[in-house]
Amino acid sequence: MADDKMNFNATWAMAVGGMVGGGIFSVLGVIIQSAGEWAWLSFVIAGLIALVSAHSYNQLSIKYGEGGGAFTFLRKINHQGFAGSLSWILILGYILTLSVYAFTFGHYVAHIFELGSWLPRVLGVAIIALLTFINLKGVSNTSTFEIITVYGKLLVLLGLAVYGLAEWMPEQLTKGVSPKPWHAAIMGAGTIFMAYEGFQLLSYDYNDLKNPDKTLPKATIWSVLTVIFIYVLVTLGTTMIVGADTIIEKKEVALSIAGKMAMGTIGLVIVTIAAAFSTGSAINATLFSTARLMENVAEKKDLPHLFVKENDENIPYYAILIIAALASALAIIGSLSSLVDAASIIFLFTFGTVNFIAFHQQAKYKWICFTGSILCGLAIVADIIEKIEKIPFSLIGLIVISVSLFVFRPYILKKIK
Structure with a gap:
């Protein structure tokens, strides 16, 4: 029924929740380490790329009148092979994102108890396991709950930012660290782009939106603008409270440190609760959406048929279990910086592809779409150049895995039915 569909408020909240869910809690220390006092500008640059990409996603969703995101867009222009390969890369990106959210959840919650370095990893795996069980039982967040949690965490983040500002x-922007040149912001933007991942999930839910041709563009554009504003304020405000050196040193729990310094134990608890709910809801939504994406891809025979199988609750359980297992493994063995960086590159590549498709398909204001594809490409190149100097084993591994998926996907599909 039409009344059951998401209106602007619910759609906006879902998009903001998807981005902020693990974004600022996960990447603040990473970006300050990379861009220093220009971290706020990195968020603006990455946000502008996300804003342009949102326009392309919106125009293609409206043009084809159905959900599915990049995978559907590529199939519509008869690039089935590339669509299948990109879907595999995109699924990898979501798994990396899940591992970042779990990593962040574990560290924020464990920070209160201080029982040892083992606890954050255990908690990260535990939250994935719990939400996997919940998803398999067919229980998911309602849009009303999402709206409440989004406004709650925005209130906490804004309160922290205002206190610091x-x-x-x-002088806190460069406390204990060497000043960075302004162009470090360009390099940094590619590093933390995953902080803007989430709005595109709405393109999967196109048919669940009320008046989607109007609601989707309006909600996604305003959600990205909101998140840019929040990220800039939180970056500057938090740095004013604790200083750049502390945020870098404690990057896994930077906002909790700021909360404690601002309001003592109460501040620590409030920020930790906000982080736990934020990352937990992001894990839940990403786990469910990725499983549905895998099911959709498998139905088109671009993944083994195994992932089409559903349980009694109509949940693609093999997809859920595989995603959870891989994300748990990455949360155990990965570092925050490497996981964030790898996920960012994948989403830059995916968004760049969508921008180019929108340009090729003569979308409205196609020059914006073309600009988006160029910006995504430049951000990837800038990120790779920066990482090459540091012997980036995680980056090399990502490239090898991605190329292998493109090359060997047809053979894998033939062997695994």
């Missing part, structure tokens, strides 16, 4: 001390 009120104590404006510019």
Whole structure:
């Protein structure tokens, strides 16, 4: 029924929740380490790329009148082979994102108890296991719950930002670290792009939106603008409270440290609760959406038929279990910086592809779409150049895995039915 479909408020909340869900809690320390006092500008640059990409996603969703995102867009222009390969890369990106969310959840919650370095990894795996069980039982978040949690965490983040900005001390931006040139912001933007991953999930839910041709563009554009604003304020405000050196040193729990310094134990608890709910809801939504994506891809015979199988609750259980297992493994063995960086590159590549498709398909304001594809490409190149100097084993591994998926996907599909 039409009344059951998501209106603008619910759609906006879902998009904001998808981005902020693990975004700022996960990447703040990573970006300050990379861009220093220009971290706020990195968020603006990455946000502008996301804004352009949102336009392309919106135009293609409206053009084809159905959900499915990049996988559907490529199939519509008869690039089935590339669509299948990109879907595999995109699924890998979502698994990496899940591992980042789980990693972040574990560290924020464990920070309160301080029982040892083993606890964050255990908690990260535990939250994935719990939400996997919930998803298999067919229980999911309602849009009303999502709206409440989104406004709650935005209130906490804004409160923290305002507290810090009120104590404006510019010297905190370079406290204990060497100043960075302004162009470090360009390099940094590619590194933390995954902080804007999430709005595109709405393109999967096109048919669940009320008046989607109007609601989808309006909600996604305003959600990205909102998140840019929040990220800039939180970056500056938090740095004013604790200083750049502390955020880098404690990057896994930077916002909790800021909360404690601002309001003592109460601040620590409030920020930890916000982080736990935020990352937990992001894990739940991403786990479910990725499983549905795998099911959709498998139905088109671009993944083994195994992933089409559903349980009694109509949940693709093999997909859920495989995603959860891989994300758990990455959360155990990965570092925050390497996981964030790998996920960012995958989403830059995917968004760049969608921007180019929109340009090729003569979408409205196609010059915006073309600009988006160029910006995504430049951000990837900038990120790779920066990482090459540091012997990036994680980056090399990502490239090898991605190329292998493109090359060997047809053979894998023939062997595994």
